Amino acid sequence: MKYREKEWKRLGKKYTIKQKWVPLSQISPYLIKAVLIAEDDKFWQHEGFDFEAIKKAFERDIKKKKFLVGGSTISQQLAKNLYLTPAKNPLRKIREAIITWKLEKNLTKSRILELYLNIAEWGDKGIFGIEMASRHYYGKSAKMLSPEEAARLAAILPNPRKYNPLGNSRYVEYRANLIYKIMLRRGIVVPEYVNIMEELEDEENVDPKSDIVKEESDEEILDKIIDTSIHDSEGFSETELDGFEQQKQ
Numbered sequence: 586m587k588y589r590e591k592e593w594k595r596l597g598k599k600y601t602i603k604q605k606w607v608p609l610s611q612i613s614p615y616l617i618k619a620v621l622i623a624e625d626d627k628f629w630q631h632e633g634f635d636f637e638a639i640k641k642a643f644e645r646d647i648k649k650k651k652f653l654v655g656g657s658t659i660s661q662q663l664a665k666n667l668y669l670t671p672a673k674n675p676l677r678k679i680r681e682a683i684i685t686w687k688l689e690k691n692l693t694k695s696r697i698l699e700l701y702l703n704i705a706e707w708g709d710k711g712i713f714g715i716e717m718a719s720r721h722y723y724g725k726s727a728k729m730l731s732p733e734e735a736a737r738l739a740a741i742l743p744n745p746r747k748y749n750p751l752g753n754s755r756y757v758e759y760r761a762n763l764i765y766k767i768m769l770r771r772g773i774v775v776p777e778y779v780n781i782m783e784e785l786e787d788e789e790n791v792d793p794k795s796d797i798v799k800e801e802s803d804e805e806i807l808d809k810i811i812d813t814s815i816h817d818s819e820g821f822s823e824t825e826l827d828g829f830e831q832q833k834q
């Protein structure tokens with residue numbers, strides 16, 4: 586937050602920090618689950634670093650010939666948000682790793698998650714923390730967020746200054762739908778009776794002679810969520826957004 590205030594002062598912008606602290610117990614379980622799915626699905630299992638996600642991020646960068654890295658856990662993001670700047674350099678990453686290790690050693694997982702959700706930047710012009718984000722975008726407390734609202738708020742975390750959960754961004758819609766799909770599959774969200782009946786009717790109307798389409802696994806969907814994560818970047822190009830739409834079809 587101090588970094589952002591210095592940036593505003595340098596640019597002559599008269600923004601102020603808007604934040605309201607809430608304990609983890611006062612945050613919607615849907616929001617907590619959505620953020621974990623979107624940002625760090627192995628949060629409860631790892632000790633600060635998800636080496637498999639980092640490996641996949643590097644492989645993606647090599648394939649796309651871009652150095653975006655990604656794969657940062659919530660613990661790593663908290664270390665950066667609390668003590669470091671967004672600068673991209675090896676020294677900063679080393680310091681981030683050390684701080685992450687110390688956070689994991691001295692704090693419980695619940696405390697790390699609570700800190701992260703309360704200090705994460707969640708919008709332009711000084712919106713920090715889930716309580717203020719919830720009130721700003723949906724006019725309600727974080728405790729009252731619905732599954733759909735939670736998915737959209739989680740979807741913008743990689744670049745909250747660029748994206749808006751209420752907008753019609755293809756990127757936000759695509760990523761939120763992926764997050765929501767995982768929430769449904771894991772039983773976090775119970776489908777409405779009407780939706781279930783519509784799905785059953787669609788299945789009954791499928792031509793048995795038609796080609797069978799293989800349903801995506803949870804891991805494949807999570808890989809897409811990771812692939813759309815854009816930590817420390819300036820967003821996706823129209824070409825990449827078109828690619829998301831093609832994958833969605």
